[in-house]
């Protein structure tokens with residue numbers, strides 16, 4: 001339905017999108033996962049025709065969107081990373097304003113506004129000025145704006161960054177419902193792997209402008225099928241333990257977390273005894289230790305040598 005072919009954006013100093021190939025089928029929920037600066041926003045902006053690619057194509061049902069942007073503008077809802085609302089207007093007034101820009105009028109617009117306010121759960125607060133809203137509520141109204149013209153696809157650029165856990169939960173649940181219950185096609189960008197893991201049927205992992213891996217969550221984690229992860233939880237950060245573990249033969253990767261260390265080791269390598277031994281020598285208190293199946297974050301680390309949240 002929607003496809004990018006060798007989509008490229010070059011700025012003077014860097015390649016923001018490096019021959020990005022991705023596709024979305026009707027009804028799919030697709031994730032674009034990558035750290036800050038990976039090229040997610042650039043890709044979304046090119047798909048939505050806000051940004052002109054240096055090279056490559058965006059196709060809607062096989063036709064060039066670059067040549068004919070109107071093909072996609074009516075079927076696409078875009079939720080940008082930045083909040084784009086008038087602070088001095090109420091939520092309803094904002095929706096009215098943007099609805100008119102989309103060409104929706106009168107009763108139809110009123111009905112549509114009621115509907116989207118219901119979806120984002122802000123019907124009760126619609127008469128309050130946007131400047132009095134929390135960051136999470138503003139995000140929800142931003143999403144409501146993108147839904148006004150009943151798009152077939154919604155593209156969301158990191159919609160949960162910097163908001164409270166409750167709004168985050170609300171947005172994730174809303175995206176799931178839009179996709180599963182209303183059949184809306186979703187392109188969701190995030191640098192939180194738990195979000196794309198939970199919401200998306202297929203995932204593209206991006207880094208430095210390139211798609212470095214793609215597949216379902218299971219397909220991606222099977223890249224590490226011969227390995228397992230060990231999560232060590234600690235009472236405090238233990239840099240000495242990290243250093244010692246790095247020098248243990250058989251430990252493939254040591255990932256430092258806040259009050260925790262994650263190790264990637266070959267499956268069945270029975271490393272726990274060695275870990276406890278080192279901890280004991282250093283008189284380090286381990287509060288828990290668990291062997292886990294690798295996550296998408298581990299896959300990212302394996303492919304790039306870096307943490308997703310670096």
Ligand SMILES: Nc1ncnc2c1ncn2[C@@H]1O[C@H](COP(=O)(O)OP(=O)(O)OP(=O)(O)O)[C@@H](O)[C@H]1O
Nearest residue numbers: 011014015016034035036037038039040041042043
């Ligand atoms: N207008 C611009 N001029 C120069 N470089 C740019 C411009 N816009 C983006 N870039 C660069 O392109 C790269 C990709 O940026 P992009 O915003 O697409 O990444 P992202 O994955 O969306 O990350 P973030 O979540 O931080 O927005 C970055 O290195 C960024 O600095």
